[in-house]
Amino acid sequence: MNEHPSPYFGKKAVITTKHEKGKIVAPIFNTALGLQVLECNLDTDALGTFTGEIERKQSPRETVLIKARLGIEKTGESIGIASEGSIGADPFIPFINSDFEMMAFVDTELDLEIIESIRSTDIVTATKIVHAQEDLNEFLNRADFPNHKLIVRTQKTPTTFCIKGIDDEYSLRKAIESVKNKDPNGVVVIESDLRAHCSPSRQKIIGELATKLALRIKQTCPQCSTPGWGVVTYVKGIPCSACKRISENAIKEEVLGCSRCLYETKGKSIADTLDPARCDWCNP
Numbered sequence: 001m002n003e004h005p006s007p008y009f010g011k012k013a014v015i016t017t018k019h020e021k022g023k024i025v026a027p028i029f030n031t032a033l034g035l036q037v038l039e040c041n042l043d044t045d046a047l048g049t050f051t052g053e054i055e056r057k058q059s060p061r062e063t064v065l066i067k068a069r070l071g072i073e074k075t076g077e078s079i080g081i082a083s084e085g086s087i088g089a090d091p092f093i094p095f096i097n098s099d100f101e102m103m104a105f106v107d108t109e110l111d112l113e114i115i116e117s118i119r120s121t122d123i124v125t126a127t128k129i130v131h132a133q134e135d136l137n138e139f140l141n142r143a144d145f146p147n148h149k150l151i152v153r154t155q156k157t158p159t160t161f162c163i164k165g166i167d168d169e170y171s172l173r174k175a176i177e178s179v180k181n182k183d184p185n186g187v188v189v190i191e192s193d194l195r196a197h198c199s200p201s202r203q204k205i206i207g208e209l210a211t212k213l214a215l216r217i218k219q220t221c222p223q224c225s226t227p228g229w230g231v232v233t234y235v236k237g238i239p240c241s242a243c244k245r246i247s248e249n250a251i252k253e254e255v256l257g258c259s260r261c262l263y264e265t266k267g268k269s270i271a272d273t274l275d276p277a278r279c280d281w282c283n284p
C-alpha cells in the first residue's frame with residue numbers, strides 16, 4: 001500500500017468528448033492517480049470545429065475549461081476533464097505543422113483548475129486540392145491513409161459541404177464525386193481528418209499530454225498540499241552571449257507554484273545566455 005495515496009484514488013471523473021478521447025485518457029489517469037475516468041459524450045461542436053464550419057470564439061484555455069464543466073453539469077460528477085487541440089503551421093519551425101494540445105482538469109470540490117499543454121510536430125497532416133482526375137497515390141501515402149482518416153470538402157471556407165471520417169478507397173472515390181458536384185468548378189479538397197478518433201498520431205500526443213497532466217496533479221503543494229503543483233510562469237530576461245544586451249522576452253527559468261495558495265519557488269533553469277541568432281540587436 002502506498003504511504004501517500006493519490007488524493008484522487010477511487011474517485012470518479014468525467015471527460016467531455018465527442019471523439020472517444022476517454023479510451024486514450026482513462027487508462028493513463030487510472031494508472032497514475034487511481035482515478036476512474038468515464039466518458040461523457042457531448043456534442044461540443046458549438047464551441048468550434050476543426051473543419052471550420054463553426055469558428056472558435058474563445059481562447060483554447062477558455063474552451064477546455066468550458067468543455068470540462070459541461071461534462072460536470074451533465075453528469076453531476078465533481079471532477080471534469082477536457083482537451084482541445086489546434087493544428088497548423090508551427091510558430092518556430094518553417095514549413096512544418098504542429099499540434100498544440102491543451103487539457104484541463106477541473107475539481108469543483110477543491111475549487112481547482114489545473115491546465116497543461118503540449119506542442120508536437122509528430123502529427124500527420126496532408127492536404128491536396130484536386131482539380132481533375134489525378135493520381136492520388138503519393139498523397140495517400142503521405143497522409144498515411146487509411147490508418148489516418150480523411151475529409152473531402154469544398155474549397156470555400158467556412159466549409160459548406162464536407163464528408164468526414166473516410167477510411168477506405170471506395171468511400172473516398174464516392175466522396176470526391178459528391179463534393180465535385182457541389183462545387184461550380186468541380187474543385188475538391190482532400191485533407192487529414194484531425195478529429196481525435198480519426199488521427200492515431202494525434203491520439204499519441206493527447207496521451208502524452210494526459211500523462212503530463214496526471215503527473216502534475218500528483219504533485220502537491222509543499223505549503224498547503226493542494227494537488228497540481230507545477231510550472232505556473234517563467235522568469236524572463238537573459239543577456240545575449242555576444243552583445244550582452246538583455247532580451248526581455250527570452251525565458252530564463254521556470255517558476256513553480258500552487259493551484260490554490262500563493263506559494264512559489266524557483267524551478268528548472270532554461271538558459272543563462274541568449275544565442276545571438278535570436279538576439280533582437282545582433283540579428284534583427
Ligand SMILES: [Zn+2]
Nearest residue numbers: 240243279282
Ligand atoms: Zn546580441
Ligand SMILES: [Zn+2]
Nearest residue numbers: 221224258261
Ligand atoms: Zn499551496
